[in-house]
Amino acid sequence: MIRLRVLLIALAMSVALPGLAVGPGEILPDPVLEQRARDISAGLRCLVCQNQSIDDSDADLARDLRVLVRERLVAGDTDEQVRQYLVDRYGEYVLLNPRLNAHTILLWVAAPLLLLVGLGAVVIAARRRNSADGADLDDDEAAVLAELQDGNGRAD
Amino acid sequence: MSIELGHFALILAFAVATVSTIGGYMFWRRGQRVALVLSQGAVLQFVLVAAAFAALIQAFIASDFSLALAVNNSHSLKPLIYKISGVWGNHEGSMVLWILILVAFGAMVATFGRRLPSDLMTLVLATQSLLVAAFGGFTLFTSNPFARMVPPPLEGNDLNPVLQDVGLAIHPPLLYAGYVGFSICFSFAIAALISGRIDQAWARWVRPWTMLSWTFLTLGIAMGSYWAYYELGWGGWWFWDPVENASFMPWLAGTALLHSALVMEKRNALKIWTIFLSIITFSLSLLGTFLVRSGILTSVHTFASDPTRGLVILALLALVIGGAFFLFALRASSLRQGGLFAPVSREGALIVNNLFLATAVGAVLVGTLYPLLLDALVGTTISVGAPFFNLTFGALMAPLLVVLPFGPFLAWKRADVMAAAQRLMGAAALAVFLTILISALGGVSISLAPLGLLLGFWVAFGAIAELVDRSKLGRVPLGESWRRLAGLPRSAFSTAIAHFGMGVTVLGIVATSAWETELVTTLNPGETAELSGYSIAFDSFSQTAAQNYVADEGHFTITGPDGKTRPMIAERRTYVATGTPTTEAAIETYGFSQLYLQLGEPLDDTHVLRVWFKPYITLIWLGALLMAGAGFLSLTDRRMRIGVPKRVAHAAAEPAE
Numbered sequence: 001m002i003r004l005r006v007l008l009i010a011l012a013m014s015v016a017l018p019g020l021a022v023g024p025g026e027i028l029p030d031p032v033l034e035q036r037a038r039d040i041s042a043g044l045r046c047l048v049c050q051n052q053s054i055d056d057s058d059a060d061l062a063r064d065l066r067v068l069v070r071e072r073l074v075a076g077d078t079d080e081q082v083r084q085y086l087v088d089r090y091g092e093y094v095l096l097n098p099r100l101n102a103h104t105i106l107l108w109v110a111a112p113l114l115l116l117v118g119l120g121a122v123v124i125a126a127r128r129r130n131s132a133d134g135a136d137l138d139d140d141e142a143a144v145l146a147e148l149q150d151g152n153g154r155a156d
Numbered sequence: 157m158s159i160e161l162g163h164f165a166l167i168l169a170f171a172v173a174t175v176s177t178i179g180g181y182m183f184w185r186r187g188q189r190v191a192l193v194l195s196q197g198a199v200l201q202f203v204l205v206a207a208a209f210a211a212l213i214q215a216f217i218a219s220d221f222s223l224a225l226a227v228n229n230s231h232s233l234k235p236l237i238y239k240i241s242g243v244w245g246n247h248e249g250s251m252v253l254w255i256l257i258l259v260a261f262g263a264m265v266a267t268f269g270r271r272l273p274s275d276l277m278t279l280v281l282a283t284q285s286l287l288v289a290a291f292g293g294f295t296l297f298t299s300n301p302f303a304r305m306v307p308p309p310l311e312g313n314d315l316n317p318v319l320q321d322v323g324l325a326i327h328p329p330l331l332y333a334g335y336v337g338f339s340i341c342f343s344f345a346i347a348a349l350i351s352g353r354i355d356q357a358w359a360r361w362v363r364p365w366t367m368l369s370w371t372f373l374t375l376g377i378a379m380g381s382y383w384a385y386y387e388l389g390w391g392g393w394w395f396w397d398p399v400e401n402a403s404f405m406p407w408l409a410g411t412a413l414l415h416s417a418l419v420m421e422k423r424n425a426l427k428i429w430t431i432f433l434s435i436i437t438f439s440l441s442l443l444g445t446f447l448v449r450s451g452i453l454t455s456v457h458t459f460a461s462d463p464t465r466g467l468v469i470l471a472l473l474a475l476v477i478g479g480a481f482f483l484f485a486l487r488a489s490s491l492r493q494g495g496l497f498a499p500v501s502r503e504g505a506l507i508v509n510n511l512f513l514a515t516a517v518g519a520v521l522v523g524t525l526y527p528l529l530l531d532a533l534v535g536t537t538i539s540v541g542a543p544f545f546n547l548t549f550g551a552l553m554a555p556l557l558v559v560l561p562f563g564p565f566l567a568w569k570r571a572d573v574m575a576a577a578q579r580l581m582g583a584a585a586l587a588v589f590l591t592i593l594i595s596a597l598g599g600v601s602i603s604l605a606p607l608g609l610l611l612g613f614w615v616a617f618g619a620i621a622e623l624v625d626r627s628k629l630g631r632v633p634l635g636e637s638w639r640r641l642a643g644l645p646r647s648a649f650s651t652a653i654a655h656f657g658m659g660v661t662v663l664g665i666v667a668t669s670a671w672e673t674e675l676v677t678t679l680n681p682g683e684t685a686e687l688s689g690y691s692i693a694f695d696s697f698s699q700t701a702a703q704n705y706v707a708d709e710g711h712f713t714i715t716g717p718d719g720k721t722r723p724m725i726a727e728r729r730t731y732v733a734t735g736t737p738t739t740e741a742a743i744e745t746y747g748f749s750q751l752y753l754q755l756g757e758p759l760d761d762t763h764v765l766r767v768w769f770k771p772y773i774t775l776i777w778l779g780a781l782l783m784a785g786a787g788f789l790s791l792t793d794r795r796m797r798i799g800v801p802k803r804v805a806h807a808a809a810e811p812a813e
Contacts, residue, residue: 023756024678024764045539051397053541056390096541103536107526111519111548118511129496144424144496 162211180282334373371787402444425495561618616659657782664775
């Protein structure tokens with residue numbers, strides 16, 4: 001609980017005095033636990049910085065959050081419990097990788113959706129190109145067709 | 157006096173641009189004489205803006221603190237190079253640089269484009285002038301760089317110390333040359349839509365400009381990445397910061413445009429899409445330059461912004477981008493598609509390229525803007541950071557990298573994918589072998605590392621395989637192979653080198669992500685630390701003073717695995733004028749890898765030291781340099797030369813490459 005008070009003081013000051021990214025005193029003796037702490041830290045936002053993870057940041061608040069993450073891990077929390085602990089206190093904003101929920105569903109489906117739409121557009125365009133055979137060719141297309149028909153071997 | 161002259165020159169350039177715009181759009185059908193007037197107008201705009209820019213530089217060099225801009229961003233003790241680069245290390249000055257490059261490209265079209273059809277020339281220059289008038293007006297009316305300060309102070313407030321670096325002298329000009337260069341593609345697209353002149357000749361015209369801009373943008377982004385790497389002090393080289401994304405999106409779109417313009421030039425297909433991409437690419441450049449300045453996005457790159465400026469910027473963006481898309485919507489349906497081809501063909505491969513690159517642009521755009529929109533619409537604040545982008549972008553790039561080596565092996569119109577696969581067997585086998593070897597030697601620290609390596613090697617070797625195949629190396633006598641290789645067009649080399657560079661960059665990213673090692677410790681002078689076979693001896697600690705800062709210096713001697721020693725000096729600086737501290741990391745290159753040393757704050761009686769060993773990290777930027785080099789090489793190809801397109805009339809009869 002002392003730690004929490006330090007945290008609150010740090011928050012109250014919330015001044016990014018040049019401090020240290022991961023300092024020698026913070027590192028856990030257990031390398032497995034330390035690695036987990038690093039991985040979790042890389043996904044947590046330093047709340048007083050510009051788009052930095054607490055793992056990279058020099059700010060005091062980031063240091064306190066790093067220590068907090070390690071304390072929770074030593075206390076036996078799982079990675080997910082540590083993240084939840086921080087989200088409970090700072091909100092979803094603290095996660096650099098937003099979790100899937102009603103608010104972020106569009107974000108997460110955007111890329112696959114765009115890819116599908118693009119793919120659909122390509123297929124439709126190809127169909128349309130193929131269906132435009134013979135009947136209503138204009139001069140240009142007829143020329144292209146003729147070129148295609150006698151020009152198979154010239155492609156390389 | 158010279159400041160007023162500079163101010164006046166910028167006003168005059170704005171006036172010339174306005175007249176060129178109106179005259180050009182009204183009289184573009186009137187032929188050669190109008191085109192000539194607009195050409196001269198374009199050159200005149202360049203001369204005027206250059207004079208305005210020179211006036212600013214002169215004031216900064218002379219430390220003329222009656223100029224408000226110099227007061228806010230300069231200091232008489234600054235070294236000369238930072239006085240000069242300080243001109244564009246701020247909002248107002250960087251606007252003038254932006255416009256300077258805009259008019260420089262306009263003047264280049266006017267000078268080198270004498271053989272352009274006069275209507276196209278007039279419309280291109282009118283559109284370019286419209287951009288000059290819009291952004292020149294914005295600069296003059298909302299962000300005047302020539303404002304005086306009365307009474308002038310004795311000393312300036314200095315430039316942000318992080319910006320006092322050769323990086324600032326090189327990074328923004330390169331980046332802007334890339335961004336703004338795409339304005340030419342935009343102007344050509346608008347000209348094509350208005351005149352209806354959308355054919356292979358058009359693509360032939362646009363491609364060199366696209367290539368030139370893309371090359372500059374590649375260099376600019378790589379340079380910015382390396383600058384962040386050595387300056388920010390913890391060795392990160394890409395942060396998915398909104399501003400980085402803003403420069404990356406035009407790069408992705410520009411890459412797609414290069415490839416689709418190729419299809420349009422060779423096969424007269426993908427016309428609507430290529431025009432669309434030309435507009436999108438420059439729109440994204442505008443978004444990148446101005447979203448940051450509007451104050452909507454906050455980032456380390458943000459210049460001080462005020463709300464009125466933000467509104468004007470958004471209105472300008474809406475006008476330029478919206479106007480272009482309105483025109484596109486009106487005219488695109490009247491375009492006829494030519495160039496038939498089978499799904500498996502060079503065209504098909506380039507469509508796959510465009511599909512994935514365009515989706516990547518969309519994904520990065522959504523990721524960048526989503527938190528803003530969510531906050532504005534729902535009021536929930538979330539972060540979308542590096543882990544999200546790495547996942548989404550990586551998932552989109554992986555399939556693209558898998559199919560990339562096939563592209564150059566496929567024939568136009570209709571191709572045999574099995575034959576291409578056969579010719580890539582050697583490259584694939586080599587990639588698999590090396591991946592297994594390296595994974596066995598280096599250990600698998602993250603599960604995706606072998607996959608990344610495999611992709612990197614596959615792309616790199618696949619690119620070389622094309623040259624090997626075309627030179628028939630191993631199948632004909634060596635001399636014959638050499639003769640064939642020497643006879644290949646430069647475009648074949650530039651394709652291979654660019655794709656090879658892509659593979660090299662991927663390898664650098666994978667290697668450094670998977671096998672980086674780090675040491676955080678306290679060390680006193682006289683003590684030694686060890687990391688990845690390197691021994692780091694802390695020799696001494698001293699304090700020094702330079703022209704405009706004082707520094708704590710740690711002197712180290714590194715003994716590498718080869719037993720040789722090298723000195724390294726890491727600094728912590730405090731700039732006199734503002735009292736701002738910065739860390740200057742020490743970086744030593746071993747082969748393609750780097751040792752990165754950062755001196756932390758003094759802690760009680762000792763010093764905190766952070767050391768990273770970054771294996772093969774320089775490959776990331778070397779790959780980018782290869783891509784940019786390939787761009788320049790391609791520009792020297794006879795068929796890319798800017799004066800050539802007049803001959804395009806009979807190019808259609810030439811066999812496709």
